[in-house]
Amino acid sequence: MSEPVLAARALSKSFGPNDVLKGIEFEVHAGASVALCGENGAGKSTLIKLLTGLYHPTSGHVEFNGNQEDWSSPRASLDAGIAVVHQEFSTIGALSVAENIFLDAEPLTRFGLIDRKALVSRTEALLDKLGIHLPARSLVDELSVADKQMVEIAKALRSDARVLILDEPTAVLSQNETRHLFKIINELRARGLGIVYVSHRLDEIFEICTDITVIKDGVVTSQGPVADYSHDTVIAAMVGRELGNLFPEKPHGAEAGIPMLAVRDLVVADGVPPVSFEVKAGEILGLAGLVGSGRTELALAIYGAEAVSGTVLIEGEPLDYRSPSNSIDAGILMLTESRKDDGLFLNSSVARNFAATTPGHGVHPARVAIGHEEARARVMKDRFGVVVDNVGLPISALSGGNQQKVLIARLLENRPKVLILDEPTRGVDVGAKSEIYKMLRHLADEGMAILAISSELIEIVGLCDRVFVMRDGELAAELMSQEISEEAIMSVAAAETSSHHGVASNG
Amino acid sequence: MDDVLRMTRAQPVHLVVLALIGLVVLAGMYSSDRFATPLNFANVQDQMVALALVALAQTVVILSGGIDLSYAGALGLLTVVFASIAGEDPASFAAAIAVVLSLGVFIGAVNGGIVTFVGIHPLIVTLGTSTILSGLALLITRQPTGSVPLFFEDLVYGRIGMIPYGTIFTLFLYLLAGFLLWKTRLGLRIYAIGDNEQAASISGVPVKSTKLIVYALSGFLAAVTAIYICGRFGVGDPRAGVGFDLKSITPVIVGGTLLAGGRGGVLGTLLAVIVLALLANVLNFMNVSSFYQWIAEGLIIIAAVSIFVGRKSK
Structure with missing residues (x-):
């Protein structure tokens, strides 16, 4: 096989005593698209930052076009031909599409002034080449989120790139927009670019990727051509860890308490299907799902911070006027995910x-x-x-x-009668985690109803009596005691629905 | 058409300001026969040039996401230094101009340097330098002092018909600033870092040097304003800048520039300066206490921003 365009050779990265990546081997060939899979915190973002020079490796090196490279900055890797579309947008709303795409690389006239005509015509030519239909003069402020993503891609490709890295590019796109993005990716691949595609959505990976690399806890657990994989084998490589004695024992055959919190037809935002469920006294209910699947929004809606319509009942009594302060009076309390901003x-x-x-x-x-x-x-x-x-x-x-x-x-x-916890152990060391889990279990035993949101699958599996898996704002599946496993949660969370992102629901 | 709108940074709120100008003019014509005379119009322009110049500087700083409160102290020191050196002969006059412009740029560069390299909020930095500069000015002299050449005073008071030279000079600088913001890389960088500093930085915009240039430019314009003020009053006054720190912000905001940076332009500032100057003039004719002028200005600030915010939230 030919030489890879971009490769990681025995790449390791430590932050203090934490080994985030351990001896990663990773290759991207021209004309191939490699999916980078792994749970939250597996080390995908760190790998990308190493590949592009935002971080420097602790050991090992990055190889580009067969040469060992030690990028001094992301600018250096960009100039060499590695384009990245980041998860966080770097578009600037106050500037036009053209001004964004060529920001700080604007075509200049001989007097050093910006050549406005060339700026627009070069933008139009680039967008045309990519098959993106956007007016070059429009303010980015006025564009939809999806179009901003397109601007971001065009910006990444304004100079001749050899490799394009896309980090969760479809998280904010609708089905049609995703389709369009895939068309663009395939064309780029046909033109010989190497693509690195990071996504949680397995169907997408199977549709547009040629190879798969799975990372777990900073180590490559599996890699090969996409044809060798099925959904299940990818998930199996991503998850699977021992629960150990981190978690307090769950009550076996717990008799159902009275419904402490009931949610009826709660519509979180326009266009999101209504949600109904109950949490019983003495129960820890988990809300699992990918980041952006609507977990936090649902919790905030129950708490009264935002919602379109629906009813929330405490011990069978509906709350009339819903606001956080009324919820607190009625006995619903919430611990938000950002400790430093919202709580301390x-x-x-x-x-x-x-x-x-x-x-x-x-x-x-x-x-x-x-x-x-x-x-x-x-x-x-x-x-x-x-x-x-x-x-x-x-x-x-x-x-x-x-x-x-x-x-x-x-x-x-x-x-409180009902306690809502959003990422209760984020940024908490293992010992304290265990104590917090014991504390929560103790509270449940005393009759409190607990709703826990977590991105750490192991936490959901180890702690919760019952789990709802969310996807695109709806409760996609309910898992009871024995059914709760990392694989079961992941296969629901990472699947795609025909209603929204369904690009490959029939094959 | 799109390009023209974007180039001038025209906004709906400018129509409101224009309507306000119309209303104030009508009120002026109703209240006095002497309002709609060439002499009075020239007078209004003379009143507004100094504010127009510092507001221009403030607009550029605010667009970049910063703020400059140092004018209060800087104008005092710069006028004192200028009037002390200028004397009567052209040579010392030229020297005074060179010294004061360099000093202005230096003050701005110090502000910008502390903001970018020490990382202190510009509000605090410029409040601090303003206080220091006031102290320096008062150490040099407690009273208005020095003099400027007669030919310079004549130039400042000279006019073509009802248009003072000062107005022409001011309009020229506004056009130049508009050109800078539209046609140069520096201009786009100013909007980019004002809107989203982090995104701009990821995109390769040199954030630090851009900020440094912005504050230096602000100091330069403060020096230009100081020289104009000396020409108007014939002396340097250590208290010449008092009030200009906050007064320079009012027209920027009324003109539709977002205090957080990134949105707006110099056209709105110019219109707002005109409306404020006319308002003061008309209230004067109506024999209204100047304290009512403060009240009116305050109401206009809040009303202008409310219209802007109301439009955004829809």
């Missing part, structure tokens, strides 16, 4: 953070004694095992896990 007062003490939502709890509001917060916080500290010498220290001095414990403890001060 980083410069305040542990005690102040803990008592923030319930100041003067348990005493007359006019007679809150000095030291009351600290006294309550010391009780909390012992009860939840928060590791801190003094509750008067700023909470920023605590580890992520201990911060999260304080936040959960704070929620519990409001005596």
Whole structure:
């Protein structure tokens, strides 16, 4: 076989004591498109950043056109011919399509001024070549998300690229737009570009990729031509880990409690199908699905932050006027996914953070004694095992896990009936994770209904009594006790529906 | 047509400002016979040139996502330095111009340097430098001081019909700035980093040097304004800049430029300067206390931004 255009040779990357990638071997040939698969956190993004020079390898090297390369910056790899379409858009709304595509590479007149005519004509020629129909003079602000993605692709290909890396390019595209993108990718491939395609959607991978490389925990677990794979074998290579004793035991044959939270025909946003389900007292219900499948949006809708229509009932009582503050009064509390932005007062003490939502709890509001917060916080500290010498220290001095414990403890001060947790252990070390799981199980045993969102499959599998897998905003599958496994969740989450992304539902 | 609209950065809110200009003119004609006279129109223009110049500088800084509050102190120091050197003969006058323009660029470059390389918010940096410059100006002199050559005063007060030379000069600088923003790489970079600094950086825009140039340009225009002010008043005044820090922002916002950066242009600023100057003039004719002028200005700021925000949220 011919020499690969771009390759990783025994590529490793460590951040401090964490080995993110361990001896990755990866090749892209001209005219081939390689799918890069793996769970969240498997190391895909790190690999891309190494290939393009945003990170430098700890050991091993990147090979481009057969030469060993050590890119000094992403600009260097771009100039050499590696174009990347990032997940986060780098388009600029205030500029036109043409100005975006040729930003800082505008054609100039002999006086060094921008040649507006050439700018537009070169943009039109490029878009024409790519089969993208966009007016070159339109402001990017006025474009749809999909068209912004097209601008991004055109920008990546404004100079002659040898390799195009696409990171989750269809996450924001509709079915037609995805089709169009695939056409463009196939044409580029026919012209001899090497493509690296990162996606969670297996059907897409089987449709447009020629090879597959699967990464798990920083190691390549499987690679080969796409013909050698089926959905199941790809999933099997992506997942599969021992649960160990990280999780508390689930109650066997738990008798169903009364429905604590009921959701009826909740429409989260226009065009998303209504959702109905219940969470029973004593139950931990998991919401699994890919990032962007609508989990957080659903949770926020239940909490009252956003929704179009529908009813939420607590112990059979419908909540009339829905807002977060009404939900809190009714007993629904939510822990959001971004601890630092939404939950913590980083410069305040542990005690102040803990008592923030319930100041003067348990005493007359006019007679809150000095030291009351600290006294309550010391009780909390012992009860939840928060590791801190003094509750008067700023909470920023605590580890992520201990911060999260304080936040959960704070929620519990409001005596919730229903607890919604979005990524409850993000950024938390393994030891603290285990303690948080035990805490949640204990709360459920006491009769609380818990709804947990997590991108870590192992957490959903180990912790939850029942799981809903979300896809494109709907509850695609319900899994009960024994059916809950990483494979089962992944095969639902990564499948495509004919209604939205269904590019290959019949074959 | 599209290109013309984009080049001028015309926005619907400009129609509102134009309508406001019409209303104020009507109110002026109704309130006094002396309003619609060449002498008065020239007077209004004389009143607005200094504000128009600093507002132009502020527009460019705000477009890039920054802000410059240093004019309050900078104008004071720059006028004092200029009037101290200028004297009566052409040679010292030329030297004064060279010194003050360089000093202006230096002040701007220091602002830009601290903003980009130390990473402090421009609001804080420029508030700090403004205070330092005020202190320096007052150390040099407590009273208005120095002088400028008569020929320069004549130039500043000279006019063609009802158009003062100052107006022509100002319009020329506005055109130049508009050209810069539309036809040069620097212009596109300013919009790009003002809109989304991170995206601009990923796209290869040299964010730091662009910011540095923007603040240096702002300092340069402050120096030009200072020289004009000296020509108007014949002396350098350490308090010449008082109030210009916030006054320079008002027309930028009323003219439809987004305070967060990236959106807007110099045309809106010019229209807003005109409406504010006319308003002051008409209220004067109506014998209204100048404090009412403050109230009117405040209402216009809030109304203009409300219209802009209301339009966006639909």
